[in-house]
Amino acid sequence: SRMVQPAFTNMRPCELYLVRHAVAAERREDWPDDTKRPLTTKGVSRFREVVQGLVWLGVGLDEIYSSPLVRAKQTADLLSEGLKERTPVRTIDELSPGHEPPTLLAELGKRVKRRRVALVGHEPDLGELAAVLIGAPRALAFRKGGICRIDVDRMGAAAHGSLVWFLPPKVLRKTGR
Secondary structure: OOOOOOOOHHHOOEEEEEEEOOOEOOOOOOOOOHHHOOEOHHHHHHHHHHHHHHHHHOOOOOEEEEOOOHHHHHHHHHHHHHOOOOOOEEEOHHHOOOOOHHHHHHHHHHHOOOOEEEEEEOOOHHHHHHHHHHOOOOOOOOOOOOEEEEEEOOOOOOOOEEEEEEEOHHHHHHHHO
């Protein structure tokens, strides 16, 4: 008898990379609209080095989802440019600040079709998402430009995973040199 393919392509395991946006301009009168704050020049150059660390680790991505906020979108674009796949970046409102992990996971369950997926977003939301996925009692604290890899059993509201690594940007930058 032939194996029947499951109807949901998102029922397979997934490498999930949670990425906090790189260093952005400070909240001040220059940026009354917080959604438009860009990365600083230093933030851009440092995150490029972080991506080189990912290359050294052999990370590849099939899908990249970003918060629609400028600083996250710029970080996601740098991630895409620095990896050989040149994966296109898609924005998803549920990655903008203030969304609960179950809401985001349910939306990802509908969208994600591939195995290696990056989510570029904000604190404290990413830390809370990581905690929900790995069953931690407290949110993980992401530095700007910090990344963790969680391998999940499937993508969707019921996703559970295990933490494979959680690296601050400084370690990724040194790794890539």
